[in-house]
Amino acid sequence: MSKIETQHTRLQAPISADTQEEKLTPTAPLKPIWPPPPRPRKRRSILKMLSSLLAIILCALLMLSAIGLLLFTTTTHYGTSIRHTATVEAQQTSSVQTTARVQAQGTAQYFQTAQTQIEATATAEGNQSAIATQTVTDATATATAGENLYQTWTAGKPFIDDAMTDNSGSSKWDSGGPDTNTGCIFADNAYHAREAQLTYLQPCIGQGTNVAELAYQANVTLLKGKQGQAGLLFRVDSTNNSYYFFHIGSDGSYALDLYDGTNGGNTLLQGSSDSINPGFNQVNQLMILADKTNLSILANGHYLGTASDSNLQTGKIGVGVIDNGTPVDATFTNVQVWKYEENRLP
Known part of the structure; x- marks a missing residue:
């Protein structure tokens, strides 16, 4: 018989479960430890703590800077707006006052011109009336003189x-x-x-x-x-x-x-x-x-x-x-x- 065949024949039969259990040795149960021992603490490095603190400080500074900038901008804009409004109102007031003065001067000038025109018209009408009266008077005097001449020249007998x-x-x-x-x-x-x-x-x-x-x-x-x-x-x-x-x-x-x-x-x-x-x-x-x-x-x-x-x-x-x-x-x-x-x- 060959060697291979010998190996096959020499295989043992499987051991049953009962037989195996009989050979296992039982292990005693572990007793819990109480109180439990303290866990080992993880130590942080000083550099890492300083970095965190610095980051917090920087964030705080940034927030404060932002708040300050916002307050400054708002205050400046508000002040500028107030000054601009005050300037505009002052200019408008000045313009109104100037307009009022101009209107007052214009009104005064108008009334002065109107008065001058009235006086000039009255003078012109007076002059025209005087001229017309004088013209009528002159015409009447001339006509009277002409009639008198006629009466004078024709008083006698014509030759x-x-x-x-x-x-x-x-x-x-x-x-x-x-x-x-x-x-x-x-x-x-x-x-x-x-x-x-x-x-x-x-x-x-x-x-x-x-x-x-x-x-x-x-x-x-x-x-x-x-x-x-x-x-x-x-x-x-x-x-x-x-x-x-x-x-x-x-x-x-x-x-x-x-x-x-x-x-x-x-x-x-x-x-x-x-x-x-x-x-x-x-x-x-x-x-x-x-x-x-x-x-x-x-x-x-x-x-x-x-x-x-x-x-x-x-x-x-x-x-x-x-x-x-x-x-x-x-x-x-x-x-x-x-x-x-x-x-x-x-």
Whole structure:
């Protein structure tokens, strides 16, 4: 038999449990120790304790620093806010005070300006009232003076009193012309002066007259002529073709002109007046008062004005018309002339 087989055959049978227990030896139980012995304490190192203490101190310092910083920041911000608020309020108060002062000054200035304007207005109105009163007074005085002049100059008998229905009187009025639309002619119980050439004047002269200081009056009626003029000539110098011409228009205008054969025309007075009857076929009584260099004009008994001129001292009387648009025709009746010397009041 081989060796392997011998080993197998030499295996012992298993020992039973009862047999094993019989061979175990019992162990005596342990008695508890009382009191128990003290446990050994673990010793900490001094360095570790110091580290912990230092950490606690640092934490405390950090907390205190944070609290202090917070308190400082809050206090500073609060103080700054209070100062800013106080500054703003002070500035606002100052601004309000300044505004109040400005408003007060503005109000005072306004009332001062208003008072000044009131005083200026009152002064201006007073001046205007005074000027208006003076103007009315002057106009009244002038009109009164004109009326007095008229009364003075016409108190006596006129040395020329001609109805102008024909040429039978001593004045020897011009008669004739180049055609029926231009010239001087007696027709229809009146003396006509006509002009058909634009801008031309047609004079009709009493060749038998010559007077220096005079009152000269006649009735003038414009029959036709757009913008035509008609009136009285006096102190006519036929040699030098010079004269004064007081004329009116159909629009109520008037003028006193000096015609100088050398220097041409010169207007001494002009204007318009409600005293003049406007339009055609309207009778207007015109009058001239020539006292040396003072030349006064009247219409329908109302004084219009006085001019001073010394160019012509004496001469003939006449009538005339001016064509300013269309052919003009006017009639002249009831010519009267007074000499100033004969009618001067004492």
